Amino acid sequence: MLGEPRADRIVIVGASLAGLRAAETLRAEGFTGSLTLIGDETHPPYDRPPLSKQVLLGKVAADRTGLPQRRRLDADWRLGVRAGGLDPVGKRVLLDDGADVPFDRLLIATGTRARPWPHPDEAALDGVFTLRTSGDAAALAARLDAGPRRVLVIGAGFTGSEIASACRERGLEVTVAERGPAPLVGALGGTLGELAAKLQRAHGVDLRCGVTVTALEGDGRLTGAQFSDGTRIDADIAVIALGAVRNTEWLAESGLAAGPRGVTCDAGCRAFDMYGIVTDDIFAAGDVARFPHPLFEYQLLSLEHWGNAVAQAEVAAHNMVSPGPRRRPHLTVPAFWSSQFGLNIKSVGVPTFSDQVVIAQGSLKDARLVAVYGYRGRVTAAVSVNQARSLDYYRHLIETAAPFPPAPGAADQRESPVPVPSDVPDPKLLSHGPTVALTGHLPDRRLTVVQPAR
Amino acid sequence: MHIVVDLNRCQGYAQCAFLAPGVFTMHGEESLLYTPVVPEEQRERVRRAVAACPVQAILVGEEAGTGAR
Amino acid sequence: MAADTLFQRITDYANRADPYPLYAELRENGVARQDDGSYLVGTYHEIAALLHDPRISSDRRQRTVPDGAAGTDEGVPPSFIGLDDPEHHRLRGMAMRSFGPPHTPDRIDGMHEDITRIVRDLLAGLADKERIDVVDDFAYPLPVTVICRLLGVPAEDEPRFREWSDAIVAGFDPTPDEDPAERQRAGTEARKTMALYLGDLAERRRGHPSGDMLSAFVNDAGPEGQLTPLETMATGVLLLIAGHETTVNLITNGMLTLLRHPDALARLRREPELMPLAVEELLRFEPPVQMLPQRTPLADIEVAGRTIPKGSPLILMLAAGNRDPQRFADADRFDPAREDNQHLGFGSGVHSCFGAPLARLETQIALHELIRHLDTPRLIEDPPEYRRSPVLRGPRHLLIGRG
Numbered sequence: 001m002l003g004e005p006r007a008d009r010i011v012i013v014g015a016s017l018a019g020l021r022a023a024e025t026l027r028a029e030g031f032t033g034s035l036t037l038i039g040d041e042t043h044p045p046y047d048r049p050p051l052s053k054q055v056l057l058g059k060v061a062a063d064r065t066g067l068p069q070r071r072r073l074d075a076d077w078r079l080g081v082r083a084g085g086l087d088p089v090g091k092r093v094l095l096d097d098g099a100d101v102p103f104d105r106l107l108i109a110t111g112t113r114a115r116p117w118p119h120p121d122e123a124a125l126d127g128v129f130t131l132r133t134s135g136d137a138a139a140l141a142a143r144l145d146a147g148p149r150r151v152l153v154i155g156a157g158f159t160g161s162e163i164a165s166a167c168r169e170r171g172l173e174v175t176v177a178e179r180g181p182a183p184l185v186g187a188l189g190g191t192l193g194e195l196a197a198k199l200q201r202a203h204g205v206d207l208r209c210g211v212t213v214t215a216l217e218g219d220g221r222l223t224g225a226q227f228s229d230g231t232r233i234d235a236d237i238a239v240i241a242l243g244a245v246r247n248t249e250w251l252a253e254s255g256l257a258a259g260p261r262g263v264t265c266d267a268g269c270r271a272f273d274m275y276g277i278v279t280d281d282i283f284a285a286g287d288v289a290r291f292p293h294p295l296f297e298y299q300l301l302s303l304e305h306w307g308n309a310v311a312q313a314e315v316a317a318h319n320m321v322s323p324g325p326r327r328r329p330h331l332t333v334p335a336f337w338s339s340q341f342g343l344n345i346k347s348v349g350v351p352t353f354s355d356q357v358v359i360a361q362g363s364l365k366d367a368r369l370v371a372v373y374g375y376r377g378r379v380t381a382a383v384s385v386n387q388a389r390s391l392d393y394y395r396h397l398i399e400t401a402a403p404f405p406p407a408p409g410a411a412d413q414r415e416s417p418v419p420v421p422s423d424v425p426d427p428k429l430l431s432h433g434p435t436v437a438l439t440g441h442l443p444d445r446r447l448t449v450v451q452p453a454r
Numbered sequence: 455m456h457i458v459v460d461l462n463r464c465q466g467y468a469q470c471a472f473l474a475p476g477v478f479t480m481h482g483e484e485s486l487l488y489t490p491v492v493p494e495e496q497r498e499r500v501r502r503a504v505a506a507c508p509v510q511a512i513l514v515g516e517e518a519g520t521g522a523r
Numbered sequence: 524m525a526a527d528t529l530f531q532r533i534t535d536y537a538n539r540a541d542p543y544p545l546y547a548e549l550r551e552n553g554v555a556r557q558d559d560g561s562y563l564v565g566t567y568h569e570i571a572a573l574l575h576d577p578r579i580s581s582d583r584r585q586r587t588v589p590d591g592a593a594g595t596d597e598g599v600p601p602s603f604i605g606l607d608d609p610e611h612h613r614l615r616g617m618a619m620r621s622f623g624p625p626h627t628p629d630r631i632d633g634m635h636e637d638i639t640r641i642v643r644d645l646l647a648g649l650a651d652k653e654r655i656d657v658v659d660d661f662a663y664p665l666p667v668t669v670i671c672r673l674l675g676v677p678a679e680d681e682p683r684f685r686e687w688s689d690a691i692v693a694g695f696d697p698t699p700d701e702d703p704a705e706r707q708r709a710g711t712e713a714r715k716t717m718a719l720y721l722g723d724l725a726e727r728r729r730g731h732p733s734g735d736m737l738s739a740f741v742n743d744a745g746p747e748g749q750l751t752p753l754e755t756m757a758t759g760v761l762l763l764i765a766g767h768e769t770t771v772n773l774i775t776n777g778m779l780t781l782l783r784h785p786d787a788l789a790r791l792r793r794e795p796e797l798m799p800l801a802v803e804e805l806l807r808f809e810p811p812v813q814m815l816p817q818r819t820p821l822a823d824i825e826v827a828g829r830t831i832p833k834g835s836p837l838i839l840m841l842a843a844g845n846r847d848p849q850r851f852a853d854a855d856r857f858d859p860a861r862e863d864n865q866h867l868g869f870g871s872g873v874h875s876c877f878g879a880p881l882a883r884l885e886t887q888i889a890l891h892e893l894i895r896h897l898d899t900p901r902l903i904e905d906p907p908e909y910r911r912s913p914v915l916r917g918p919r920h921l922l923i924g925r926g
Contacts (some may be wrong), residue, residue: 020518037519047458047490054487064491068456068515077519228488307462335462342482344466361577366609370577386484388465389872391573392850409822409833410577472622472631472880480624483616498796499632505799506883508875510865 005419006321009031009100013083014109014247015039018286022107024070034387035075038093042080043134044311049306051137052159053339055058058145083110086254088273089280105320108251108263108271108284112304114242115433117154122215123240127222130240131159143237144170151175152225152235155159156183158338159433160241161196165340168177168203175233177205177213177225180430187435188347188383190423191357192371195364196298199341206233206272212431214236219352231260232318244304244434246288256282257443262290262302264443267329269316272443280385283307285316290439292332295398296380301441304435305336307427334436343367346388349381349398350436358405359415360394361389369415370394373422374404400449455492456517463511474499475508484508491517526555530563530838534698534913542813543855544915546843553827559699560588561836562826565843567850567867569827573839574872578821580607581874585819587834599718600753602761605817608873614762615877617750618758621739622673623880631880638888641668644727646896654903657893657921662774663767665889668690669881670766675735676724684720687713689715696912697816697838704707719872721759722752736762762878768884772811772910772917777802779921780809780857781894782902787859792894798887801859803888806845806868808857813842813916815870841867843915897925 001189010026012019023035039045047065054060078095085094092100114130117123127148129140144151144167151167153160154278156178167174180186183200184195200207208227215226226232251258256279257272263284264272269291271282284291286309286375287297292298311332319327351357354373362369362385370390373381379400382394397406405419427433457477459470466484470477477496478488492500492514504512529552532538533545549555549565556562563568573579582605603614620626645661655661671678690822697703725737732738740755750758791801796853818837823830831837843866846854851864869876876882894900900923907918 015519017459044517049461050487050490053481054489057487059487060489064489066456066490066517066519067458068513069518070513070515081517307460310460337461337462337464339485340486343486344482344484346462362609368609368612386482388484389463389575389875390577393577394570396572407578407822409820409824411580411582411611411821412577414609466622467875467879469880469883471628475624475628475632479628482625501796502799502883502887505803506873506880508865508869510863511862 006031008104009034009102010105010107010320011036011103012107012109013038013093014107014232014286015041015077015079015287016045016109016111016112016286017306018109018111018313019107020067021310022109022285022313022317023073023075025314026321027071027073029318029321031321033104035073036078036103037075038078038081038083038101038366040080040082040110041133044077044079048132051134052131052162055137055141056144058161059142061250062134062141066209067135074110075438083250086251086256088254088256088279091281094332095403096217102244105281106283107316107320108282108288109286110247110250111287112246114240115242115245117240117242117304119216120176125218125222126220127218127236128216128238128240131163132244132414140237140239143230144172144411148172148236150233150235150237152177152213152238153231153241153244154238155241155431156180156196156200156207156209157186157243157430158241158435160432161200162338162340163239163241164200164205165203168205170340173206174204175208175235176200177211177227178207178209178431179426180432181211183207183209183211185425186352186427186430186432188351188371189354189373191355191359191364191420192383192385193423199343199367203341219230236411237260242431243435244287246302248288261300261437261439262288264290266332267292267294268319268327269312269330283316283320284303285312289416292441294331295333295401296350296438299353299441300439301334302437302439303334305334308332333398335395340454344388345383346391347381347383348391348395349373349379351381351383351422352424353380353438354422354424354438356404356419358419360416361390361402361412363414372404372406374419377404378402379404379406421435455497455500455514456513457488457492457512458490459486459488460511461486463509465509467508469506469508470503470512473520474503478503504523525560526552529555530557530561531699533840534911536911538546539599539608539909539913539916542842542916543846546840546846549840550847551845554829554831556829559836561838563838563840564826565840565847566827567844567847570839570841570844570867571871573818573826573837574621574867574870574874576822577741579837580606580819580821581609581611581817583817583819585821585834586836598753599715599760600757602757602760611873613747614750614754614758617747617754618736618740618747618762618877620745621736621743621876626745631884634673634881635884635888637672638665638885639892641665641890642889646892649896651684654922654924657778657923658771658775658918659920661893662771662778662781662889662921665774666770666885667767669885670763673726673736673766674763675733675737676721676763680720684717684763684791687717688768691717691760691764692768692912692915695816695866696911696914702855702914717760717763718756720824721763722756725755725759726752749828766881768915769878770885772915773805773882773886775917775921776809776811777805777886777890778923779902779918780805781890782900782906782923784857787857788894791890793861795891797860798891799862799883800861802883802886802890803868804857804859804861807851807861808845808863810842810845810866810868811915812868812870813840814914815839815841816914818860841870900925
């Protein structure tokens with residue numbers, strides 16, 4: 001190891017959930033050196049999941065979702081300044097304000113940002129929003145308060161669906177436009193996608209699948225939108241929910257394996273360089289990281305999950321202050337949740353890593369169920385709808401690569417025990433970016449492909 | 455006092471919503487919504503809720519990053 | 524001794540005061556098959572997994588040899604505690620409508636002052652007594668008063684339903700003695716009587732709601748509709764029994780434990796804000812429900828390397844899991860400020876205790892006020908005399924002196 005790993009200089013770029021939890025873990029593990037957190041937002045770390053739920057419902061103000069800390073940090077916070085570059089030889093982070101910050105070890109936790117509407121002039125119309133930051137949420141919530149006549153949500157992934165749900169709950173008219181065959185289909189496949197579509201329509205959403213928005217209209221102010229099927233609607237708000245873009249541009253000249261799919265790292269969160277050689281002093285964690293997972297054939301995963309940000313940050317931090325043999329792999333089973341249209345949707349494993357699905361418990365009709373996903377005869381994921389207490393059982397099946405379909409005998413198995421194809425579409429066919437991306441095995445950035453936004 | 459709930463751990467036992475209904479509310483049968491910044495008069499109730507959570511999913515602490523410059 | 528007699532020994536009244544060495548023996552064995560074909564599980568991780576396993580039924584009628592306690596024959600259907608989803612979920616949800624969130628989120632929080640007043644009244648009545656029976660003078664009347672108000676049962680009927688309740692609890696006592704069939708018959712009979720009593724109370728409130736849960740059962744309808752009269756009776760019996768047969772043990776076990784751990788008692792006096800954590804630790808250390816005796820696998824299942832055949836009686840020893848050193852550091856130590864305390868005191872999974880928030884609040888308030896009220900309490904009898912049931916375990920009396 002270089003120097004004294006518990007007493008030198010650590011810099012964390014990214015001051016949100018992953019950066020915060022990493023910093024706490026460093027201190028908890030006895031790191032006594034200097035600790036700097038750099039974040040481009042001016043707010044201290046805050047929690048994002050409430051932004052599309054409590055905040056849009058008007059129950060919590062957008063600037064009131066600050067995260068609690070687990071311990072006092074004794075850190076140098078540099079907020080409101082972007083990292084613009086990385087000098088891996090001189091071991092400095094270059095800031096947009098001209099300063100540079102030297103480090104002995106670096107954690108990259110720059111996360112993602114909302115994918116913007118691809119036409120800047122249309123995106124600039126008053127009434128066009130994205131939802132990623134607390135500022136976004138504050139602006140959107142204020143507009144919803146004003147009682148728009150119709151809200152258009154473009155993209156029916158989790159964020160788009162949650163926005164639509166909040167709008168309906170507030171009694172607002174909503175149109176959802178999705179290029180794919182159903183909402184959530186990119187993350188959950190065909191069976192639950194169909195359920196999500198029924199649910200949205202039952203809650204009064206004007207859901208339009210298989211269409212794209214060809215133009216946002218307006219003169220300074222949004223007035224409506226045109227669709228690829230030739231129809232148009234009046235709308236005074238449009239929320240662009242086309243998924244996320246990973247914040248890796250600042251690493252373009254760094255020589256790291258960083259690109260649109262994220263910063264590739266090993267199971268110990270150490271970043272690769274562009275030749276596929278692992279670095280020893282640069283780590284990555286959270287939404288920006290792309291890492292191999294043994295449960296999914298060591299394919300590189302990019303996860304936009306709250307739980308992954310926490311778990312991976314803890315592993316990265318531990319490894320940053322531990323000698324080689326003491327380092328740990330990041331092996332957590334991926335998990336996420338969504339709350340929409342009165343339902344609690346929870347997932348463990350990777351539903352898109354599947355060829356078949358079966359409703360192992362409950363029923364689609366009652367919208368209370370567990371769907372279990374399999375790939376080549378083993379269980380790889382489970383998704384519960386209002387039945388979260390069953391998920392631990394399936395997590396264990398995933399961890400132990402149990403045979404698929406799962407053993408019969410559930411007291412509440414009511415749907416057919418015969419699996420059907422899981423129907424996970426190619427992400428290119430969707431408006432919403434998948435929040436779980438399987439991105440192959442190669443760390444080299446030159447092999448990643450940028451998908452067009454729509 | 456700020457809180458955050460690990461909703462991956464949460465299984466909807468709703469103990470927090472019983473014990474501190476001014477801070478935690480069940481939205482539908484199983485989804486939990488909560489107020490991240492705890493009002494002074496709710497602190498004791500929130501402490502009860504934190505202790506009662508069967509999956510120990512509620513983290514309570516001072517707001518992070520308040521020493522930021 | 525042989526593991527196949529463990530259940531006999533655990534249920535033997537002679538071991539009621541301290542079953543914990545037997546639980547340790549059970550954990551050593553992992554899964555213990557008994558002579559009668561039933562299976563005991565006492566390790567934390569295995570119990571926790573089984574409580575979340577959808578193949579484990581709570582319906583005794585699923586047993587290969589159904590037993591007399593199944594309650595299938597007497598007209599009153601099983602309550603949701605003895606049913607599986609989706610039926611369990613439907614009935615529990617309908618009962619929850621008038622008890623807690625999402626429909627009635629403020630009910631329990633709103634009882635805080637009421638409970639405090641009942642506790643203080645009880646303690647005021649003890650002011651002159653040199654010697655107190657924590658059970659009869661305090662830990663029993665409190666939850667009875669609370670559950671009566673909550674359900675809408677006249678408190679003056681307590682002597683009647685106490686008798687029925689005793690018989691019902693004895694009826695599901697799984698102790699394999701000479702005549703369990705007679706106990707079960709008497710229990711079934713008592714359950715029927717109590718059901719008719721509660722059904723009558725509920726019917727009289729139809730059209731005249733009085734803010735209690737029985738009123739809600741017959742007057743309020745959710746999307747699932749309303750409980751039928753038989754479902755109202757079964758649910759009422761369950762809540763009345765659970766509401767006053769378990770919290771009494773939690774409070775009494777709690778006071779007994781604090782008196783056995785004077786440091787903890789002193790610390791709770793100094794730091795009353797620790798009480799919520801202390802009550803969780805009591806639920807781990809001396810849980811009022813020691814075991815779940817009525818589970819049955821719906822398929823052959825493997826647990827810790829052994830196969831438990833479909834239809835076998837499966838008994839989950841919660842109190843043994845709560846002391847599992849594989850899960851809890853210093854598991855046999857009572858630590859009122861224990862962190863990382865995911866105990867099994869209220870079970871877990873879909874059947875986790877319906878009344879848990881009420882039991883928590885009652886016990887927190889009760890112990891807080893009791894230790895404030897008693898300056899220098901001392902145990903007169905240790906161990907105290909225990910109630911008979913090995914399932915709902917607690918002292919019959921707990922005599923303490925002051926000064």
